[in-house]
Amino acid sequence: xxxxxxxxxxxxxxxxxxxxxxxxxxxxxxxxxxxxxxxxxxxxxxxxxxxxxxxxxxxxxxxxxxxxxxxxxxxxxxxxxxxxxxxxxxxxxxxxxxxxxxxxxxxxxxxxxxxxxxxxxxxxxxxxxxxxxxxxxxxxxxxxxxxxxxxxxxxxxxxxxxxxxxxxxxxxxxxxxxxxxxxxxxxxxxxxxxxxxxxxxxxxxxxxxxxxxxxxxxxxxxxxxxxxxxxxxxxxxxxxxxxxxxxxxxxxxxxxxxxxxxxxxxxxxxxxxxxxxxxxxxxxxxxxxxxxxxxxxxxxxxxxxxxxxxxxxxxxxxxxxxxxxxxxxxxxxxxxxxxxxxxxxxxxxxxxxxxxxxxxxxxxxxxxxxxxxxxxxxxxxxxxxxxxxxxxxxxxxxxxxxxxxxxxxxxxxxxxxxxxxxxxxxxxxxxxxxxxxxxxxxxxxxxxxxxxxxxxxxxxxxxxxxxxxxxxxxxxxxxxxxxxxxxxxxxxxxxxxxxxxxxxxxxxxxxxxxxxxxxxxxxxxxxxxxxxxxxxxxxxxxxxxxxxxxxxxxxxxxxxxxxxxxxxxxxxxxxxxxxxxxxxxxxxxxxxxxxxxxxxxxxxxxxxxxxxxxxxxxxxxxxxxxxxxxxxxxxxxxxxxxxxxxxxxxxxxxxxxxxxxxxxxxxxxxxxxxxxxxxxxxxxxxxxxxxxx
Amino acid sequence: xxxxxxxxxxxxxxxxxxxxxxxxxxxxxxxxxxxxxxxxxxxxxxxxxxxxxxxxxxxxxxxxxxxxxxxxxxxxxxxxxxxxxxxxxxxxxxxxxxxxxxxxxxxxxxxxxxxxxxxxxxxxxxxxxxxxxxxxxxxxxxxxxxxxxxxxxxxxxxxxxxxxxxxxxxxxxxxxxxxxxxxx
Ligand SMILES: Nc1nc2c(ncn2[C@@H]2O[C@H](COP(=O)(O)OP(=O)(O)OP(=O)(O)O)[C@@H](O)[C@H]2O)c(=O)[nH]1
Ligand SMILES: [Mg+2]
Numbered sequence: 001x002x003x004x005x006x007x008x009x010x011x012x013x014x015x016x017x018x019x020x021x022x023x024x025x026x027x028x029x030x031x032x033x034x035x036x037x038x039x040x041x042x043x044x045x046x047x048x049x050x051x052x053x054x055x056x057x058x059x060x061x062x063x064x065x066x067x068x069x070x071x072x073x074x075x076x077x078x079x080x081x082x083x084x085x086x087x088x089x090x091x092x093x094x095x096x097x098x099x100x101x102x103x104x105x106x107x108x109x110x111x112x113x114x115x116x117x118x119x120x121x122x123x124x125x126x127x128x129x130x131x132x133x134x135x136x137x138x139x140x141x142x143x144x145x146x147x148x149x150x151x152x153x154x155x156x157x158x159x160x161x162x163x164x165x166x167x168x169x170x171x172x173x174x175x176x177x178x179x180x181x182x183x184x185x186x187x188x189x190x191x192x193x194x195x196x197x198x199x200x201x202x203x204x205x206x207x208x209x210x211x212x213x214x215x216x217x218x219x220x221x222x223x224x225x226x227x228x229x230x231x232x233x234x235x236x237x238x239x240x241x242x243x244x245x246x247x248x249x250x251x252x253x254x255x256x257x258x259x260x261x262x263x264x265x266x267x268x269x270x271x272x273x274x275x276x277x278x279x280x281x282x283x284x285x286x287x288x289x290x291x292x293x294x295x296x297x298x299x300x301x302x303x304x305x306x307x308x309x310x311x312x313x314x315x316x317x318x319x320x321x322x323x324x325x326x327x328x329x330x331x332x333x334x335x336x337x338x339x340x341x342x343x344x345x346x347x348x349x350x351x352x353x354x355x356x357x358x359x360x361x362x363x364x365x366x367x368x369x370x371x372x373x374x375x376x377x378x379x380x381x382x383x384x385x386x387x388x389x390x391x392x393x394x395x396x397x398x399x400x401x402x403x404x405x406x407x408x409x410x411x412x413x414x415x416x417x418x419x420x421x422x423x424x425x426x427x428x429x430x431x432x433x434x435x436x437x438x439x440x441x442x443x444x445x446x447x448x449x450x451x452x453x454x455x456x457x458x459x460x461x462x463x464x465x466x467x468x469x470x471x472x473x474x475x476x477x478x479x480x481x482x483x484x485x486x487x488x489x490x491x492x493x494x495x496x497x498x499x500x501x502x503x504x505x506x507x508x509x510x511x512x513x514x515x516x517x518x519x520x521x522x523x524x525x526x527x528x529x530x531x532x533x534x535x536x537x538x539x540x541x542x543x544x545x546x547x548x549x550x551x552x553x554x555x556x557x558x559x560x561x562x563x564x565x566x567x568x569x570x571x572x573x574x575x576x577x578x579x580x581x582x583x584x585x586x587x588x589x590x591x592x593x594x595x596x597x598x599x600x601x602x603x604x605x606x607x608x609x610x611x612x613x614x615x616x617x618x619x620x621x622x623x624x625x626x627x628x629x630x631x632x633x634x635x636x637x638x639x640x641x642x643x644x645x646x647x648x649x650x651x652x653x654x655x656x657x658x659x660x661x662x663x664x665x666x667x668x669x670x671x672x673x674x675x676x677x678x679x680x681x682x683x684x685x686x687x688x689x690x691x692x693x
Numbered sequence: 694x695x696x697x698x699x700x701x702x703x704x705x706x707x708x709x710x711x712x713x714x715x716x717x718x719x720x721x722x723x724x725x726x727x728x729x730x731x732x733x734x735x736x737x738x739x740x741x742x743x744x745x746x747x748x749x750x751x752x753x754x755x756x757x758x759x760x761x762x763x764x765x766x767x768x769x770x771x772x773x774x775x776x777x778x779x780x781x782x783x784x785x786x787x788x789x790x791x792x793x794x795x796x797x798x799x800x801x802x803x804x805x806x807x808x809x810x811x812x813x814x815x816x817x818x819x820x821x822x823x824x825x826x827x828x829x830x831x832x833x834x835x836x837x838x839x840x841x842x843x844x845x846x847x848x849x850x851x852x853x854x855x856x857x858x859x860x861x862x863x864x865x866x867x868x869x870x871x872x873x874x875x876x877x
Contacts, residue, residue, distance in 0.1 A: 412781065416705045417754050419725060589729055604747070607729035626726065 016057075024064035025426065031056045063426035066096050070104045073135050078127030080134055089143055090439050091432035094244045095420065098146040102155050105132055106162050113166065133167060140175060145237070147179060150187050156180040211459050213277055218295060220460060222302030225270060225311040227454040229401045232263045233310070234449050238439045241407055243415020263404050267314045272469040274318030278327070279470065279478040289482070290333035293319065297334075297342045304345060306452075307400040316346050323472075323479035330483070349403075399451035402442075410438045586612040588656065588665055592623050595670040605666065612656040619655045623669050637675040641666040648675075694736070696745045697854055700764050702789055703774030704782040705753030708809040711840035712774065713750045716850055721841050727754045730764075737847075739854045746850065765796040769861075770803040770853040775824075777808045777837065778816040783823070790831055803856035805834040807849050812839040 019026045061072045061084070069088060075081045092101060109132045116125045136159070140147065147155050156176045163173030239245060240257040274296050281289045296315050303312040318324065319342070325331075331339075418431035470478065591605040608622050620633035638655070640647040642663050649658050659665065670678070701709045705727060714722050717733045731750040736743060749764050765771075771793060775782040786806070793802055806828045808819060821837060828835030834852055838845040 417727070423724070591730070591732075604732035604734055606731040609729060628722075628724065 018062070019059065021068075023426065024068040025062045025422065025424070026059045027062045027430075029058045029060065031058050062430045063422040063424070063428050065426055066100060066104055067108075069427060069429055070101065070108060074128050074131045078124050078131060080131045085135060085138065086440075087429075087433050087436040089139060090239060090436050091242065093146075093239050094242055094432070095427045098149075098155050099158075102136075102158060105136060106158070108132060109162075109166065133170065133172065137170075137172060137175075140172075140179065144179060148183050150183065153180050153183065156183075211463050213292075213295075213463065216460060216463065218298045218302050220457065221299050222306055222308070222311075223454050224457055224460040224464075225299075225303065226306045226308040226401060226452060227456055228266060229263075229308055229310045230399060230449045230452045230454075232259075232266055233401050233404065234446055235259050236263060236404065236442070236446070238442050238446075241404070241411050241439070241442065242435055243412040244420070260404065260408070263310070267310060267404075269464075269469075270311050270314035271318035271321070273464065273467045274315050275321055275324055275475055276467050276469045278319075278324050278330075279475055279482065280468070282478070282481060286329050286333050289327070289330045293324075293330055294334055294338050297338055297345070300345050301341060304348075309348075309403045310401045312345065313349050313403045313405075316342075316349060320346065321475070323475035326479060326485075327483050400445055400448040402445050407438055407442050411435060414438070586656075588659075588661075590659075590665040590667055592626075592667040592669060594623070594627055594629070595668050595674055610656055610665075612654070614655050616649050616651050616653050616655055616658075619649075620669055635672055636669045637672060639668050639670065639675075641668055694743050694745050696747060697857055698747050698749070698767055698769045699772065699850065699853060700749045700751060700768035700770070701772045701774060702751055702761075702793075703753055703772075703807075704776075704779075704785045707753060707774045707776040707779070707782045708840050709753060709772075709774050710750050712772075712807070712809060712838060712846055712849070713748055715840045715843060715846045717748065721843075728752050730760060737851065737854070739851050740858075744854055746854070748850075761792065762796055765793050770805075770857045772805055772807050772849055772853060773831075773833075774807040774809050775819065776810045777819045777824075778810050778813050780818050783808075783819045783827070786827070801860060803833075803853060803860055804831070805836065805849050805853050805856070806831060808835070808837040810839060810841070811837040811844060812842040 014030045016028045016030045019028050059076075061069065064072070069092075073081055073085050073088065109129060112125050112128050112132075116122055116129070140159075147153070147159075149155060156179055160173050160176040160180070163170070163176060167173070236259045240260045245257050278289065278292050278296070281292065296319060300312050300315045303309075303315070334342075414431065414434050418434070419428055420431070422428050588610045589607050590610045591607050593605040606623075606626050608619070608626055610619060614622075616638055617633040620636045620638055623629075623638075624631055624633070624636070634651075638649040640649065640659050640663075642660060646668070647660055649655055701713055703709050706725060710726075710728050710731065711722050713731075713733060714720060717735045728750055729752050733748045733750065735746050735748065737746060738744070749768065751764060752760065773786050773789060775786055790804070793804070794800060806824060808821070808824045810816075824835055824837065834856065836845045836849050836852070838849060840846060
């Protein structure tokens, strides 16, 4: 198959073709390696021949059986392919158990060992055996929890047996044994501590005096929240975030993704406390209530300084829930600069552009020493400058906590867009490679979260858990007693909504998935009506301004999303041509119908993706596949439907360039015979337009 | 014959294409091939009248959602499909509905909430009552379907046609398009 072969001169890796083997599909790239001659400057050397560059073939597995994926941990020279191993270890739990993987590794080891006798392959096999040993060793080191299988620990026992028999010259067996003993010990301590909790726990809350919200400084609140968020974020097990694990298909996801659920719970806990402290103020004056709003906004700013985007977002979301957000008089009582601050902080998470702002900030600041705060407002600018100076002078270095939802969305999107299994029933490893890109970012940030040096303050947490939180109906009722609804209120709300940035929720974005899922909040389990209680989807009355931002922007902002049947591309909308919103410099979406008499009355067209490297036969193959039709591309003709007739796309054309793009991208494929009979008829009637190349 | 523009919406993999193809061609598509945008026509009889349905099967995959505004504008009735086996597909519909109302700029848009894959009772995570509640919330019709077991497939399309009729009782019954300018 030489479909998709290209003759371009691009530097770097260039996709060449797909190769299939029993149980595996590879993508083959051509990589050009340039060799520089050091004595280029010397006269006369110029014409000496030396190797300037050569093209190497690089194979990357796209899909395969478990056995094949495990084999790929060895390169073709037999040594370790660490990037493949990395992706594999980060994602394999969605398609195999640790036990299956270990078995596969062991079987391969034993199989190879029996080949080691042939002399000519001996060296290679030695190398491969070494690789398998390092794989197991790296696995045991970097993902020890995969082996925590209480109470029987089958993997560790198997591993120990295997090491004893086959790898006598290493400590692998001993390490397996140590691991096992350590796990057993930990399990025992855990059981004891649970027992203790049942017996002696829970006295703290009643005995100690609970401090009040206004007895804690803004800075302490921010620090304590950050302490907790950083701890939870560090504990997030990256593979718990995989779409298949945490969200949709594994139903008992809650159990598997406990580390993710814990983060979400804390997020909701914070939002609920913002709501509760603002609403539990019935006897107070508006100005006093405004003070509480102001405090939360100031705390949010502190969190911004601490680069804690998780609680920052939780607070902003809490303030933007309807019951709080509708308190018009309270908001109006805020000093102007606080309002500006709030606006600026909420803009970080505006859903426009697929949260591009918070993403950019996050990646910029993940490894930076302190936050890069900018403001349009004069006084704030000055304050920021002073703050920055003091950080530099005091040598303060901060960690980062991201908003986990961003990663969960990305991973859910990948999970939805790519199938687990390819059509030939192989594990779609391409999908897992994409997932790994996100996981790698997450891991990077986890290391940044370790930088914080904050000490836990029990008093704060006693207060935190003592706050009585409300369900959404309770919140709504409270809010209405504080400021009763009125018609004029509704009008002004609409107006003021414009100055307040609101969360726009777009289909498929986090907001609705994120806080809605948790049902157990604090020590007071509350069941929420997920359709109604969405912390993020408030402020939707501001419809006009939301629709003004085209959704395409969000598509542009998600470059990781690629359709599995097409090459990676960025799509954009062409507003001049509304009938085909997908036209970019290297891809078009085209509509193709099939000219067959049988169901011509029911079917109209199907759309496929056309890239700038697709030749006529590639396109016809795609169409046949889309329609589940058998047949060879050579037996069909591709025609573009134009106003004044049909344009035949020549057999060897690059369709992207051959088509007429000043008209609509509507095509038809016809079988060769149909095409020939129809043209014969037509040629008599009118001139037929044919493209010559 | 009156024409109806119907748009099938919902997250990726919920069975929009399967339902459409089952309705139009009477076959169940086992294979999952993410849609970009497909269109079908089918003539049916609803309440004794012949109707020509133009059905737009849309993309659930995030990458292609940029097209949504456009076909929401053109569509007259909407099927909002989720899969009873995936909670997230259910949650996604809230936003989708908001978007339709926004684009249409009215609260009254004919739509039906569809809980597909009801043959997979063992894998159910979205309860029937949850669906019914959401439909009440949306003030729209609701049916659970199975493209595979052919449950309620025709019903959702025909019910939607009835809803469109209710909203826009036929104004000019015959040859609407061509004689339009001659009428006053
Ligand atoms: N068991 C069962 N499977 C179904 C049903 N409907 C669809 N499926 C399967 O679900 C998968 C996805 O169905 P599609 O109809 O392609 O999904 P879609 O909503 O069109 O997805 P996109 O085009 O990506 O938006 C396919 O493998 C179908 O066979 C159903 O009622 N029951
Ligand atoms: Mg589809």
